[in-house]
Amino acid sequence: MDFWESDDLAEHREAARAWVEANVRPEWVDEQRRSGCHQTMELHALLARDGILAAGWPPQYGGGDVDPGFAAAVFDECARLGLHFDGWATTVMVLHTVQHVGTEAQKRQYIPAALRGELLIALGYSEPDSGSDVAAAKTTAVRDGAEWVVNGQKMFTSTAQVCSHVFVLARTAPDAPKHKGLSLFLVPTDAPGFEVQPIHTLGGQVTNATFYTGVRVPDTALIGEADQGWSVMRVALVYERGVSSPTSVERTVADDLAAWAREARRPDGTAVLDDPLVAERIGRIAVEEEVSRLLGRWMNWNAAKGGVPGPEGSMRKLFWSEAGQRHFSEALDILGAEGLLAPEAPGAPAGGMFEHDFRNAVVTTIYGGASEVLRDIIAERHLGLPRSRPSL
Ligand SMILES: Cc1cc2nc3c(=O)[nH]c(=O)nc-3n(C[C@H](O)[C@H](O)[C@H](O)COP(=O)(O)OP(=O)(O)OC[C@H]3O[C@@H](n4cnc5c(N)ncnc54)[C@H](O)[C@@H]3O)c2cc1C
Secondary structure: OOHHHHOOOHHHHHHHHHHHHHHOOOHHHHHHHHHOOOOOHHHHHHHHHOOOOOEOOOHHHOOEOOOHHHHHHHHHHHHHHOOOOHHHHHHHHHHHHHHHHOOHHHHHHHHHHHHOOOOOEEEEOOEOOEOOOHHHOOOEEEEEOOEEEEEEEEOOOOOOOOOOEEEEEEEOOOOOOOOOOEEEEEEEOOOOOEEEEEEEOOOOOEEEEEEEEEEEEEHHHEEOOOOEHHHHHHHHHHHHHHOOOOOOOOOOHHHHHHHHHHHOEOOOOOEHHHOHHHHHHHHHHHHHHHHHHHHHHHHHHHHHOOOOOOOHHHHHHHHHHHHHHHHHHHHHHHHHHHHHOOOOOOOOHHHHHHHHHHHHHHHHOOOOOOHHHHHHHHHHHHOOOOOOOOOO
């Protein structure tokens, strides 16, 4: 059975390919690699123009009549070219959170604007001293009349350089226990006192440190209740792990590797793919890629049934990210010295994708919940195993 073509997007793939052919400029892939910014605003505007961002959202919040299957197929086709949509992925997570915990006015203010492509939201949770232990955030927000004043620093605020807002986790009750005095705000990046500085990562992605010095936001920027931010964060984090990001179908390493091995020759003139050990290793990669994809479809299916996603998002993120690291390591092993050629190098196999993605894979087991933390979540919340550490 060919799962690839029997999937529920199959009927939309032809139309999606035609959309991509007509609208997507191939140089955007190189541009993302060169700039390290995993969000192309020109493409984002086109996705908004054609109602692809709005697909599947309720009409009262700006949802349109584009078929969500077509929209997903467009994102998949773009992802297969190597394009990322990190800014839109984080925006979707926040929109779902607003939909769950926001006021009616906030839903009508933020969701339609984002679906029109006018609002893009980065996640401002991590700080220099708190990542996995996100509730230890030290950034503060103090009420001043009908406004809040935000002060502090966030680390790894990815795509903030192109976003209109950051979803900032701030301490609003400094004397309350760690998980009890937090709140979340949608902070505009053009507000006075906001500053963004790039952080270059091993994977080529440029993320950011963001600084907040006396940044003023109105009370309407508070998402959820004041001091109840931990329960808002729980919804947001579940969406981060559990909702399909638009790039839900990964490029297949096995396909690219097999294409290279079919052409590449050993010194004795035989094709690399004729080596049964190479074929077996590529076969194992293909199997794990299929498992990742099916875990993604399981997750999407559960999400489509409504409600907040369950632990399947953590399971999929853990498997996908760790398998990806194994795959690129295997790929470089099979490719030998050629595999080290970077995307700019002439003759680099698969346009240098193996070298680039090997580096990029390193960070995938850190962001969106580090592997150790995800294992804890699966063990405790899914399997019901006892906690391995004292409750704080
Ligand atoms: C490329 C990139 C992009 C990112 N983008 C964003 C973003 O957009 N917004 C944002 O807010 N953050 C972002 N992050 C931050 C990311 O979420 C954190 O790096 C992550 O949560 C880990 O936090 P830390 O770096 O402080 O490491 P730590 O939390 O200090 O972890 C260090 C090590 O200790 C382990 N560890 C920690 N706690 C436990 C535990 N309880 N049990 C067992 N092991 C544990 C971890 O698994 C890890 O191996 C990004 C990070 C990267 C690398």
